[in-house]
Amino acid sequence: MMSFVRRVTIGAAVAACLSSGAAVAEDTFNFRVTSALSPNHGQWQGFFKPWMEKVEEESDGRISFTTFVSGELVKATNEPDALKQGIVQIAAPLLPTYDPALFPMSEVPMLPLAKSSPKIGSLALKALLESDVPLKDGKTFSELEYEAxxxxxxxxxxxxxxxxxxxxxxxxxxxxxxxxxxxxxxxIHEMYAANVGINSITMPAFDLFDALSRGAVDGSFLFISDWTGYGFDELFKYTVTDVNLGHFASVMAVTEEQWNKLPEDLQKIMLGAADEQITEGAQLWVDRREKIMKETKAKGAEFVSVHDLPPEVSKLLMSGMEQTWFDYIAKLEEKGLPGTELARLWRDIVIEQGGDVPAAIHDL
Known part of the structure; x- marks a missing residue:
C-alpha cells in the first residue's frame, strides 16, 4: 500500500536528486512543535517525547525541536491555522475529532468495538492513514481528509x-x-448517548475537570489511562468497563509545503521513528491503566464490567453500539461522503489487526 505520506516522500526524493546533493545533506531544521497536551500526558510521554529524541539522535542533530506544551502557544483545535500560518511546523497532535467540519471522517475510530486494545487501535489507525483503498472519486482516506x-x-x-x-x-x-x-x-459519542438515553454535553477533555468540579456534568466517556493527564483520578469514583466505546484518534501533522522541504533521508528518519514508537506508546497506556486502577481502587473507586451489571442495564448499554455505526454512516452520507465505504474499511482494518466489531457490522 502507498500512503499519502509515502507518496510525498517519493516526490521529495526526486526533488532532492535534482538538487545539489552536498547542499541538501547539510540542511538543518529546527521545528516549532505545538501540543495541547500536558508534559505528563500519556501520549506526550509515550509517543511524542521519545519520538523527538529518536529523530534528533538519528538525524545527528540535523533536526531539532522547540516545544510548546499545554496549549501555551496554540490553543487546542487551532493547530490547522497555526500550521498554515507558519506559527508552528508540527502539530503534536492535530485533533481532527474536535473539528468535524474540516475533518468529517476522522472520527471513525471512535465507533464502538467488540474487541480492541491500544495496540490494535494504534495499528488500525496507521493502516487507515496508509490505506490505498479508494473511498470517493478514486481518493483514499488520507487524500480526502488531509491532502485536501x-x-x-x-x-x-x-x-x-x-x-x-x-x-x-x-x-x-x-x-x-x-x-x-x-x-x-x-x-459519535453523542449518537451513542442518544441511543441509550444518556444526557450529554460535548466538550474537549481540557475543559472537563472544571465541568466535573462544578457539577455541570456527572461524568464522561473517557479512557482510564488518560485520567492522570488531567487530574480526573481525583474525581471519578465509578467506572463501567468492557464497553469498548471506540478510540480517540489524533495524528502528527505538518503542512505539505513544509514536508516537501525535507530531504528524503530526514523524512525516512521521522517516519521510521514514528513507526517504532507507535506500539511502545500503546504499551504505556496499558501500563498506566493498571496503575491508575490499582491506586484509585485503594482510594475507594469502583470498576464494574458491563457484563456484571444488572441484565437490563447491560443490555441497554450494549444495544447502542450497532445503531451508532448506522447513525454515523447516515450522517456522513447526508453530506455526500462515503459513509458505508469508510465503515467497511475501518471494520476490515480493525479485524485484520486482531480486533472485532459489533455483530451486525460484520454483514455491513
Missing part, C-alpha cells in the same frame, strides 16, 4: 478504549443510566 487540506498526517499512538466514568453515580437500574449527564468527546 494541504497537510501530511503521520500515524501516532491512539488512545485506550473508552469507558464510562462518573463522580459516584452508579448504574444499577435503567433509570440510573438515563438520569446522568455525561461529557461526550465526539459526535
Amino acid at each position: 487540506n494541504g497537510l501530511v498526517a503521520i500515524p501516532i499512538t491512539i488512545s485506550e478504549e473508552y469507558s464510562i466514568s462518573t463522580t459516584g453515580q452508579r448504574f444499577e437500574t435503567v433509570e440510573d443510566v438515563k438520569s446522568v449527564t455525561l461529557r461526550t468527546p465526539s459526535r
Whole structure:
C-alpha cells in the first residue's frame, strides 16, 4: 500500500536528486512543535517525547525541536491555522475529532468495538492513514481528509478504549443510566448517548475537570489511562468497563509545503521513528491503566464490567453500539461522503489487526 505520506516522500526524493546533493545533506531544521497536551500526558510521554529524541539522535542533530506544551502557544483545535500560518511546523497532535467540519471522517475510530486494545487501535489507525483503498472519486482516506487540506498526517499512538466514568453515580437500574449527564468527546459519542438515553454535553477533555468540579456534568466517556493527564483520578469514583466505546484518534501533522522541504533521508528518519514508537506508546497506556486502577481502587473507586451489571442495564448499554455505526454512516452520507465505504474499511482494518466489531457490522 502507498500512503499519502509515502507518496510525498517519493516526490521529495526526486526533488532532492535534482538538487545539489552536498547542499541538501547539510540542511538543518529546527521545528516549532505545538501540543495541547500536558508534559505528563500519556501520549506526550509515550509517543511524542521519545519520538523527538529518536529523530534528533538519528538525524545527528540535523533536526531539532522547540516545544510548546499545554496549549501555551496554540490553543487546542487551532493547530490547522497555526500550521498554515507558519506559527508552528508540527502539530503534536492535530485533533481532527474536535473539528468535524474540516475533518468529517476522522472520527471513525471512535465507533464502538467488540474487541480492541491500544495496540490494535494504534495499528488500525496507521493502516487507515496508509490505506490505498479508494473511498470517493478514486481518493483514499488520507487524500480526502488531509491532502485536501494541504497537510501530511503521520500515524501516532491512539488512545485506550473508552469507558464510562462518573463522580459516584452508579448504574444499577435503567433509570440510573438515563438520569446522568455525561461529557461526550465526539459526535459519535453523542449518537451513542442518544441511543441509550444518556444526557450529554460535548466538550474537549481540557475543559472537563472544571465541568466535573462544578457539577455541570456527572461524568464522561473517557479512557482510564488518560485520567492522570488531567487530574480526573481525583474525581471519578465509578467506572463501567468492557464497553469498548471506540478510540480517540489524533495524528502528527505538518503542512505539505513544509514536508516537501525535507530531504528524503530526514523524512525516512521521522517516519521510521514514528513507526517504532507507535506500539511502545500503546504499551504505556496499558501500563498506566493498571496503575491508575490499582491506586484509585485503594482510594475507594469502583470498576464494574458491563457484563456484571444488572441484565437490563447491560443490555441497554450494549444495544447502542450497532445503531451508532448506522447513525454515523447516515450522517456522513447526508453530506455526500462515503459513509458505508469508510465503515467497511475501518471494520476490515480493525479485524485484520486482531480486533472485532459489533455483530451486525460484520454483514455491513
